[in-house]
Amino acid sequence: MAALKLVCALVLCMLVVxxxxxxxxxxxxxxxxxxGCLSYLQNGGNVxxxxxxxxxxLNMMARTTPxxxxxxxxxxxAAKAVKIKGNLAETLPAKCSVNIPYKISTSTNCKNVK
Known part of the structure; x- marks a missing residue:
């Protein structure tokens, strides 16, 4: 009986940890x-x-550096596959009041993004 309690306790600890x-x-x-941004990124206007x-x-989903x-x-x-206006992509986070810790640009070195 004591062994069964020990096994149950270990399994419970594994589930919690x-x-x-x-x-x-x-x-x-x-x-x-x-x-939903495609038309704006191609033509401008209102976001x-x-x-x-x-x-x-997307910003909330991306919680880790990787x-x-x-x-x-x-x-x-995506930006290279579809013709967009790069300057509109760069200003998009500010227009949406979202703090993205890197510049949205085809010239950004994504390996340096933290």
Whole structure:
């Protein structure tokens, strides 16, 4: 009986101590979050609410340095694949009142993003 209690206690400790699993951000996640920004990034005008909502959501998802580096790289890949106005991309975080710790630009070195 004592052995069973010990096993139960160990299993309980493992469950409590086990870190919460997180999923890595993918470029698919990034493109789906910024899809609402495409017309603005190509044509200018007013920033759609859906765009800012996506930028905020993406920023909240990117909590770790590897996540932020992934997001940076995915944004660069997307920007190169679709013709956008780079100056609009750079000002997007400020227009959405989101603090992103790096410049959204194809010239940003994503390996240096913290």
């Amino acid at each position: 086990e870190p919460i699993a997180t999923t890595a951000i993918t470029c698919g996640d990034v493109t789906s979050k910024v899809a 759609p609410k859906a765009c800012c909502d996506g930028i905020r959501s 996540d932020r580096q992934t997001v940076c790289g995915c944004l660069q890949t």
